[in-house]
Amino acid sequence: GAVVSQHPSWVICKSGTSVKIECRSLDFQATTMFWYRQFPKQSLMLMATSNEGSKATYEQGVEKDKFLINHASLTLSTLTVTSAHPEDSSFYICSARDERGALDEQFFGPGTRLTVL
Amino acid sequence: GQNIDQPTEMTATEGAIVQINCTYQTSGFNGLFWYQQHAGEAPTFLSYNVLDGLEEKGRFSSFLSRSKGYSYLLLKELQMKDSASYLCAVYTGGFKTIFGAGTRLFVKA
Numbered sequence: 369g370a371v372v373s374q375h376p377s378w379v380i381c382k383s384g385t386s387v388k389i390e391c392r393s394l395d396f397q398a399t400t401m402f403w404y405r406q407f408p409k410q411s412l413m414l415m416a417t418s419n420e421g422s423k424a425t426y427e428q429g430v431e432k433d434k435f436l437i438n439h440a441s442l443t444l445s446t447l448t449v450t451s452a453h454p455e456d457s458s459f460y461i462c463s464a465r466d467e468r469g470a471l472d473e474q475f476f477g478p479g480t481r482l483t484v485l
Numbered sequence: 486g487q488n489i490d491q492p493t494e495m496t497a498t499e500g501a502i503v504q505i506n507c508t509y510q511t512s513g514f515n516g517l518f519w520y521q522q523h524a525g526e527a528p529t530f531l532s533y534n535v536l537d538g539l540e541e542k543g544r545f546s547s548f549l550s551r552s553k554g555y556s557y558l559l560l561k562e563l564q565m566k567d568s569a570s571y572l573c574a575v576y577t578g579g580f581k582t583i584f585g586a587g588t589r590l591f592v593k594a
Contacts, residue, residue, distance in 0.1 A: 477527060
């Protein structure tokens, strides 16, 4: 199967600090990964598309200087929330696109719950 | 614009059948996903429809009508563990998937 991991699963930080979240595809290579944010009782909102070896594509309204994305290898993408503030508290979920099968399926990581005090 | 609509909440009884509807208006369409998401967890894949018609997979079935911009997820023989949010998502192409707000299903005994 296709497994995606995220680390850490939860993090609490002080306002103004930076937090890095890792997303790894464990048993397949992913040239494309996606970062989503989900607020309570709301849907997943796509933040950006992470492409291996190139710059990420950000959705409208997402600050690229605040949410830094690095997709340095075919199995790892990182999201860094810089100068985090309480309004950045959310559930961050990554997914990786599995290109091996006929179905262009995304596999989701378990998510990272960020709480900014 | 991109718009995906589904009911906010539904309640059904254990052992019953429930249908969760989804309508969509998107700038592109390559397929429609249904995901199940339990609170605090990531979504898990349930189904993917590309062509019109009904796809059956065990207790879960999904239907698509592309001309009507409409899909539904049918859950049979409901179990308590089916209590979760069900997300309708449209694959618009360019590797981009747009999610609806989700339908919270409560299964009662």
